[in-house]
Amino acid sequence: MACSARGDDHPGRRSSLLLSLNSQETPELRSLHLSAVMAGLIAVLVSAASNLPLFVQMFGAVNFTPEQAVSSLASMYVSLAVVGAGLSLVFRAPIIVGWNTAGLALLIAEGPRLTPGETVGALLLAALVLTLLGLTGLFDWMARHLPAPLAAALLAGVLLPFVLRGFAAVPIAPAILMPMLAAYLMGRAFAPRWAVPLALLVGLGGAVLTGAGPSAAASLPVHLTFIRPSFSLQAFVAVTLPSVLLAVASQHLPGLAILSASGYRQVPPRPLVALTGLAGLLAAPFGSITLNLGAITAAICTGPDAHPDPAKRYVAGVACAAGYLVLGLNAGVLLGLVSVLPVPLLQGLAGLALLGPLLLGREGTMVAEPRWREAALLTLVLTASGLSWLGLSAPLWGLGLGWGLAALRGLREGRATPEGTGA
Structure with a gap:
């Protein structure tokens, strides 16, 4: 019996058994990895379809030349690809990185008041x-001390004008935008991930049928164009400070929360924030906007739909990075195609794409304490108003006055409580 046992443990026989088991599991493993790859590519498609119209508007608002616009898009996507793939492989977790959608909206609002150099300088300082x-x-300190209701209201206030503008464009091109809206609603009801891409496809179809479809698009070669930064107090106050606050409140904090909720609590936040900031710092002179952790797209890649085994979901992060690299290397073609779309279609698509982030912002303002509810409402309204006075932009007016109101209410309630208790 002993000889028989030793014979079963023969290295050659054991190797044959392992090879047999591996060959049996290969199809299943391949299918599971395929689901993770698909999750990463879906994240790329959703983010691109949702935000490319905003990029086109942003490039026009900040007066970038076509070459500078291609450089901005290419440098951003390539930076995201390198950082996203590296972090996913190092931490064996689906680290999804992206850009600040609310920051795009901010640049569209504030960009016309600045030169391209001032815009780049402000983005450089933000990074x-x-x-x-x-x-x-x-x-960590900032995350603890930034009031969550005011941060959510700041996000909602920045996005609200673009959502309203999108719906206000319906009477201009109803044959395009009404089918888009119907497609979006159907998508949200039955396939939420695909709602925005479906709206885009229906909108393109409507544009073609009505004769407003895109003509032949000019494609520019992809190369990085250095944009000399210049620095001004106006740009720092109008773009840098709000961009940092929005990146922390609307991207980094939700992105880290999604990772933690998905079981990746071992991933330290410090290198994620530092490396995405460093990537943005290197890419900013070529026109890239602020880079940070992904939030909405991260939810696509971190859940069980991406892969049943959390240890294998990092493949989704690598696939997402690969998709970004492809977009970056074809930024000229991509921008050429989007830039010839009808303006109402771009406005409508941007409005629909921002409904999700706007909903997150609105939900964050619904807190129990009355002083924070009122302060959040004031922050939201002032930020959405577009107020620009004394060199301060609307987001800073909203955050400052909202925070001030909450502080004054807190002082009053703090004095009233002991008196009430004594009575």
């Missing part, structure tokens, strides 16, 4: 601040 927040650990 530097985010890098320092990650390296020094100040991100």
Whole structure:
């Protein structure tokens, strides 16, 4: 019996058994990895379809030349690809990185008041601040002290005008936008991930049928164009400070929360914030906007739909990075195609795409304490108003006055409580 046992443990026979088991599991493993790859590619498609119309509007608002616009898109996508793939492989987790959608809306609103150099300088400083927040650990302090209701109201206030503008465009091109709206509603009801891409396809079909479809698009070669940054207090106040606050409140914090809720609590936040900030710092001179953790797209890649085994979902992060790389290398073609679309279609698609982030912002303002509810409402309204006065942009007016109101209410309630108790 002993000889028989030793014979069963023969290295050659054991190797044959392992090869047999591996060959039996290969199809299943391949199918599971395929689901993770598909999740990553879906995240790329959803994010691109949702935000490319905003990029086109942003490039026009900040007066980028066509070459600078291609450079901005290419540098952003390539940076996201490198950082996203590296972080996913190092931490063996689906680290999805992206850009600040609310930051795009901010640049569309504030960009016309600045030169292209001032815009790049403001984005460069924002990336530097985010890098320092990650390296020094100040991100943790900021996350603890930034009032969540005001941060949510800031996000909602920045996005609300674009959603309203999208729906206001319906009378201009009803044959395009009404079918788009119907497709979006059907998508949200039955296939939420595909609602925005479906609306885009229906909108393109409506544009073609009505004769407003895109003509032949000019494609520019992809190369990085250095944009000399210039620095001004106006740009720092109008773009840098709100961009940092929005990146922390609407991207980094939700992105980290999604990772934690999906079981990746072992991933430290400091290198994620620092490295995305550093990537943005290197890409900003070529026109890239602020880079940060993904939030909405991260939910696509971190759940069980991407892969039943959390240890294998990092494949979705790598696939997402690969998709970004493809888009970056074809930024000229991509931008050429989007830039010839009808303006009402772009406005409508942007409005529909921002409904989800706007909903997150609105939900964050619905808190129990009355002083924070009222302060959040004031922040939202002032930010959405577009107020620009004394060199301060609407987001700073909204955040400052909302925070001030909450502080004054807190002082009053703090004095009233002991008196009430004594009575």
